[in-house]
Every structure is written in C-alpha cells, then in structure tokens.
Amino acid sequence: MAFVAGPAVTAEWNCTRCGVTNRRLVAAGDRETMDRCVHCGLRHRVRQDERPVRWHAEAA
Numbered sequence: 001m002a003f004v005a006g007p008a009v010t011a012e013w014n015c016t017r018c019g020v021t022n023r024r025l026v027a028a029g030d031r032e033t034m035d036r037c038v039h040c041g042l043r044h045r046v047r048q049d050e051r052p053v054r055w056h057a058e059a060a
C-alpha cells in the first residue's frame, strides 16, 4: 500500500472477479485510484461513488 501524506480516506471496493472486499487508503480529494485485489490480484480502476466509503470498481 502506498503511503499517503496528509488527510486520507478509506476506499472500499469489491473485486469484480472474486467478490472480495478490498480497502485502500487514498488522499482526500482523490476521486480515482488504481488497486489490485488482495485475493486474486486482478487490477482495477476504482472510482469514488456517491456513497463516501464504498467505491465503484472495474477491471483494468
């Protein structure tokens, strides 16, 4: 996990392949990040949704 300086929020997202819930710390104000599933390793583009914690993920 990358180190985030300053205010940060936790982005929660579900893997589109295995369904595992992943969490990533992102800088406050960021609306998009790249992450890999901790379970199957599939890379995803994760975007902030209307809900603050649960983010929208798509395979990338």
Ligand SMILES: [Zn+2]
Pocket: 015, 016, 017, 018, 019, 020, 037, 038, 039, 040, 041, 042
């Ligand atoms: Zn997965």
